[in-house]
Amino acid sequence: MTTSRTPVVAETPGDRPRHDRSAREGVARKRSARKRSARKAAAGTRGAGKGPAGGLRGDSIETTATSRIAVTAVLALTAVYFLFPLWWLFVAATKDAGYTFAGSPLWFSNFDLFGNIGDLFAYKDGIFAVWTANSALYSIVGAGLGTLIAVATGYALAKYEFRGKGVLFGVVLGAVLIPKVLFTLPLFLMFSETGIVNTYLAVLLPSIVSPFGVYLGRVFAASSVPDEVIEAARLDGANEGRIFFGVSLKMMAPALVTIFLFQFVEIWNNFLLPSQVLISENLRPVTVGLVSWNALVQAGQIERHMVIIGAFVAVVPLIVAFLSLQRFWRSGLAAGAIK
Amino acid sequence: MTTSLTSAAPPPVETKRAASTPPQRRRSRTGRYAIWFVGPFVLLFVAMYIAPILFAVYKSLFRIQRDALGLGGTQEIFDPLFNYAYALGDEKFISSIGRVLLFGVVQVPVMLALALGIALLIDSASARAKGFFRLSSFAPYAVPTVVSALMWSFLYSPTNGPMGQLLGWLGIEANFLSQDLALWAVANVVTWGWTGYNMIIIYAALQGVPGDVLEAAKLDGASPWRTAWSIKVPLVRPAILLTTIFSIIGSAQLYNEPFVLKQSTGAIDASYTPIMAAQASLQAANYPYAAAQSVLLAVGVAVLSVLFFRLTSRRSS
Numbered sequence: 001m002t003t004s005r006t007p008v009v010a011e012t013p014g015d016r017p018r019h020d021r022s023a024r025e026g027v028a029r030k031r032s033a034r035k036r037s038a039r040k041a042a043a044g045t046r047g048a049g050k051g052p053a054g055g056l057r058g059d060s061i062e063t064t065a066t067s068r069i070a071v072t073a074v075l076a077l078t079a080v081y082f083l084f085p086l087w088w089l090f091v092a093a094t095k096d097a098g099y100t101f102a103g104s105p106l107w108f109s110n111f112d113l114f115g116n117i118g119d120l121f122a123y124k125d126g127i128f129a130v131w132t133a134n135s136a137l138y139s140i141v142g143a144g145l146g147t148l149i150a151v152a153t154g155y156a157l158a159k160y161e162f163r164g165k166g167v168l169f170g171v172v173l174g175a176v177l178i179p180k181v182l183f184t185l186p187l188f189l190m191f192s193e194t195g196i197v198n199t200y201l202a203v204l205l206p207s208i209v210s211p212f213g214v215y216l217g218r219v220f221a222a223s224s225v226p227d228e229v230i231e232a233a234r235l236d237g238a239n240e241g242r243i244f245f246g247v248s249l250k251m252m253a254p255a256l257v258t259i260f261l262f263q264f265v266e267i268w269n270n271f272l273l274p275s276q277v278l279i280s281e282n283l284r285p286v287t288v289g290l291v292s293w294n295a296l297v298q299a300g301q302i303e304r305h306m307v308i309i310g311a312f313v314a315v316v317p318l319i320v321a322f323l324s325l326q327r328f329w330r331s332g333l334a335a336g337a338i339k
Numbered sequence: 340m341t342t343s344l345t346s347a348a349p350p351p352v353e354t355k356r357a358a359s360t361p362p363q364r365r366r367s368r369t370g371r372y373a374i375w376f377v378g379p380f381v382l383l384f385v386a387m388y389i390a391p392i393l394f395a396v397y398k399s400l401f402r403i404q405r406d407a408l409g410l411g412g413t414q415e416i417f418d419p420l421f422n423y424a425y426a427l428g429d430e431k432f433i434s435s436i437g438r439v440l441l442f443g444v445v446q447v448p449v450m451l452a453l454a455l456g457i458a459l460l461i462d463s464a465s466a467r468a469k470g471f472f473r474l475s476s477f478a479p480y481a482v483p484t485v486v487s488a489l490m491w492s493f494l495y496s497p498t499n500g501p502m503g504q505l506l507g508w509l510g511i512e513a514n515f516l517s518q519d520l521a522l523w524a525v526a527n528v529v530t531w532g533w534t535g536y537n538m539i540i541i542y543a544a545l546q547g548v549p550g551d552v553l554e555a556a557k558l559d560g561a562s563p564w565r566t567a568w569s570i571k572v573p574l575v576r577p578a579i580l581l582t583t584i585f586s587i588i589g590s591a592q593l594y595n596e597p598f599v600l601k602q603s604t605g606a607i608d609a610s611y612t613p614i615m616a617a618q619a620s621l622q623a624a625n626y627p628y629a630a631a632q633s634v635l636l637a638v639g640v641a642v643l644s645v646l647f648f649r650l651t652s653r654r655s656s
Contacts, residue, residue: 063464063465064465067465067563068465068466068467070465071460071463071465071466071467072465072466072467072468074460075457075460075461075466075468075472078453078457078472078475078476079471079472079475079476081531082475082476082478082479082531082534082535083475083478085479085487085490085491085494085531086478086479086482086490088490088494088501089490092493101499101501105501105504105505106501149379149380149383150380152376152377152379152380153376153377153379153380153381155376156373156376156377157377160370160372160373160376161370161373162370162373162374162377163370165373168377168381171384174641174644174645175384175388177584177588177641177644177645177648178588178637178640178641178644179588179589179591179592179640181592181594181614182591182592182614182633182636182637182640183387183388183391183392183637185395185614185617185618185621185629185630185632185633186391186392186394186395186630186633186634186637187387187391188621189391189394189395189398189626189629189630190390190391190394190395193394205383205386205387206387208383208387209380209383209384209387209388211384214380240372240375241372241375244376265481268483269483269484269485271483271484271485271594271595271598272594272595272614276618287483287485287486290485290486290489291485291489291598291599291602294489294492294599294602295602297602298602298603304493307489308493311486311489311490314483314486315481315482315483315486318481318482318483319478319481319482321481322477322478322480322481323474326474
């Protein structure tokens with residue numbers, strides 16, 4: 001692993017995921033090439049009567065109007081499936097109290113969005129604002145610290161040789177595969193013995209640990225920080241800490257955003273952990289708060305439309321973050337897929 | 340790698356310090372630094388992953404003994420196999436596992452077929468407005484699962500939910516929250532939320548299919564269907580396998596969606612999924628049994644993941 005054997009892996013030892021992929025693709029390419037040549041022989045006669053195939057213009061393979069319409073129609077159907085619940089939530093959130101289920105479910109009537117949002121934040125001395133602030137606190141602090149820790153670990157895995165490196169990476173991969181939810185109940189049992197239950201720390205501490213972040217950090221460190229740069233900085237007399245904070249982290253800036261976003265959303269969306277380790281209402285994140293309201297709806301203690309407006313308000317910041325930071329999502333998911 | 344790089348570094352710089360820092364020494368020096376980089380993670384990982392599991396294993400070895408009158412006084416007696424034997428005979432727990440298996444067998448293939456189909460369509464030359472369609476299917480991933488379950492529970496509501504109304508226009512009458520359909524109502528919420536995520540992973544892999552392969556197929560007279568099936572799908576198999584593994588693991592941890600829908604229907608009980616069953620034991624203050632259930636689940640998922648990982652990496656390499 002320390003010395004590169006083939007030109008394919010020449011970049012860095014930490015670059016194994018890439019190497020695996022290119023090797024795998026190489027195999028697949030060879031396989032399909034074999035298939036292709038076999039098919040070519042068969043297609044020779046079949047394709048002959050097809051007339052002019054049209055010149056190949058890069059990736060713009062010619063299409064017919066019917067195929068364009070058919071493909072777009074099917075995609076439009078799927079878009080309706082994915083978007084109509086969100087559209088309904090938006091429309092329902094704009095309807096005045098008492099009219100939530102009146103009129104068409106998919107069109108506006110009795111518009112009072114801003115009045116509703118006012119009601120939401122005024123309810124019980126602004127408990128919803130407290131929940132939102134808690135979610136922000138858990139997500140920003142948890143993802144911030146978590147990203148730093150994960151990137152440092154991923155960087156060490158990609159760039160340093162040390163004892164137990166292989167074991168550590170194996171454990172990280174294993175932890176990516178076992179969902180966090182399965183650790184929640186044991187965490188609660190342990191926390192309830194240590195008296196940490198019902199504090200901010202009970203949610204923050206487990207949230208900071210992100211094996212997937214470490215995995216992404218390793219992939220990104222291997223691909224965006226050249227060994228030559230580290231080596232040059234060393235020769236200039238910079239110590240390892242300075243190199244990491246002053247040089248490598250800057251080169252990994254886009255990766256940091258990606259890892260931060262993934263962890264931010266994971267923490268913002270978390271439900272089981274906070275619902276289990278928190279008791280007081282004032283510590284709840286918005287997900288736990290909304291579900292607790294929904295339970296009260298069944299008991300008739302709160303209007304359902306409050307839950308709907310709350311759900312709408314809780315979703316908006318995430319959708320905005322998604323739309324504006326798409327690039328980072330895709331690079332993270334693509335890196336995950338390389339595995 | 341450090342060694343091979345030193346020899347590849349530009350010569351003038353190389354000569355400057357080469358004598359004072361032989362490669363051998365440098366490697367051990369950076370190795371010494373590595374502890375500062377991995378230390379915090381390792382510490383937290385041990386505290387938040389390893390320790391709780393070990394504690395749960397320890398806890399699961401005890402049996403709760405309530406006093407004869409059942410007036411609060413309980414005792415924990417060391418009886419290592421009691422909870423595990425009880426779990427294997429616990430009808431509710433076993434049937435929750437069966438339910439989730441059935442769920443996974445149906446929901447995972449449906450969702451992945453949908454994700455693959457959408458990815459292939461967006462990747463096809465005939466697609467227009469690719470960016471919009473990519474975003475629209477990915478948008479549900481931005482919605483917290485709890486919120487999407489709340490939203491769907493309102494949509495499903497048999498009294499005033501719009502789903503009934505919309506299907507009514509199509510002449511279909513269905514109560515999604517009935518005993519027969521509840522599991523598939525849950526499956527729909529999961530499919531809605533995660534199809535786009537899987538689609539993006541597969542789509543990213545499709546982007547990596549080399550253009551010359553597609554051109555060659557075109558030259559050979561392969562139809563777009565044929566190209567998709569015989570060339571694109573085999574080439575993105577690693578991505579499909581990855582999404583399969585993640586989806587199976589996702590089914591095993593099914594909790595948020597049924598938990599929220601449970602608030603709207605009696606068709607979902609407190610131990611509907613294995614995780615819910617463990618939570619129910621916790622509610623019943625039977626901590627050792629809850630611990631045993633958690634340990635069984637963690638071991639089960641770990642074994643499943645490793646098996647699948649072995650199986651797929653052997654086949655694709």
